[in-house]
Amino acid sequence: MQDLTPRVLPCVLCFAAALAALVAPGQALAAGIAGNPAAGKKVFVATGCATCHTLKAAGAKGVVASNLDKKKTAYAKIITFVTNGTTTKGIMPAYKTQLSAKQIRDVAAFVYTSTH
Numbered sequence: 001m002q003d004l005t006p007r008v009l010p011c012v013l014c015f016a017a018a019l020a021a022l023v024a025p026g027q028a029l030a031a032g033i034a035g036n037p038a039a040g041k042k043v044f045v046a047t048g049c050a051t052c053h054t055l056k057a058a059g060a061k062g063v064v065a066s067n068l069d070k071k072k073t074a075y076a077k078i079i080t081f082v083t084n085g086t087t088t089k090g091i092m093p094a095y096k097t098q099l100s101a102k103q104i105r106d107v108a109a110f111v112y113t114s115t116h
């Protein structure tokens with residue numbers, strides 16, 4: 001049986017590089033951050049996050065809830081808030097039925113990269 005490792009490995013590396021380029025065109029994201037910030041900006045605007053939040057990068061000036069520029073929320077926490085919303089710290093709708101998992105990752109990547 002022939003060992004395929006030398007031929008398979010470059011393929012895997014090349015695939016990973018292609019995938020990384022697809023996920024974040026022209027932009028290097030920190031480890032553990034998934035999603036496309038440019039697409040996420042559109043989600044942020046279209047979903048109406050600006051009604052409640054301030055976020056400079058989106059031109060958002062909402063004052064009902066926290067200023068995301070100041071909060072500098074961790075990526076995983078952004079995902080949790082957008083997915084489930086909150087009823088204990090004020091009211092933020094859960095977006096899991098309105099947005100796809102990809103849209104939630106995109107909007108989280110946008111909020112994260114524009115505040116870190």
Ligand code: HEC
Binds near residue numbers: 044052073092
């Ligand atoms: C109806 C008002 C409202 C809307 C719309 C809204 N939020 Fe929120 N959001 C809140 C409230 C209230 C909280 C919890 C208290 C706080 O942080 O001000 C919160 C918390 C957050 C947090 C956690 C902040 C932290 O570090 O504690 C993030 C991140 C966030 N929202 C992002 C979003 C995004 C992205 C959208 C759009 C998809 C959105 N929010 C839409 C009201 C809203």
